Amino acid sequence: MVGVDDAWAQFLGNTLKHAATPSANLVGLPAALSFRFSTRADLLFDATQTDAFAAVRAARVETLRAMRPIHLAAVAIAMWWVYRALRRRTECWMVGALGLALAPIVLQLSCYYYSLLVVVALLGHERRAILSLVLLCLAATTAVEIFTDPIDVRYAIWSWIVVVTVGAVLALAEREDPPQCTAQA
Secondary structure (H helix, E strand, O other), X not given: OOOHHHHHHHHHHHHHHHHOOOOOOEEOHHHHHHOOHHHOHHHHOOOOOOOOOHHHHHHHHHHHHXXXXXXXXXXXXXXXXXXXXXXXXXXXXXXXXXXXXXXXXXXXXXXXXXXXXXXXXXXXXXXHHHHHHHXXXXXXXXXXXXXXXXXXXXXXXXXXXXXXXXXXXXXXXXXXXXXXXXXXX
């Protein structure tokens, strides 16, 4: 029987396994960087093979390996923005929201995990442009869902929308705090 002490280690192991296995419905910077129209699923899918998507996954892994320096640079920039934003903020919820904003930059997550942007939208309490950006992102991904096929193209577009949105959120969050309103007497 698995104890509580092992649960987090197993969760981490399972998460890392899934993150290392490209699939069509992943969203995030690694998913965006690894996608190429020339290696999309409808071109490389081979129904005669035991694993019909093996060539697609192999192409995504190879492309991401080549893009690793760009990915690492983007992670460093995003972490710098978070650091700068956190220097002026001490509320725990803001730290959590900014930390969650890093997830789509660092990781490629199953598409439903991008709903974590709802927590990032809470930063709109401080700066309304952030809330507007997140809502625009959600609307754009909904439009992509309706009008784009095949599925791996759809999620590559989703990935870029989410990554650009998170980048803009982090850039806005690290700016000087907006002026505080004072009550008129």
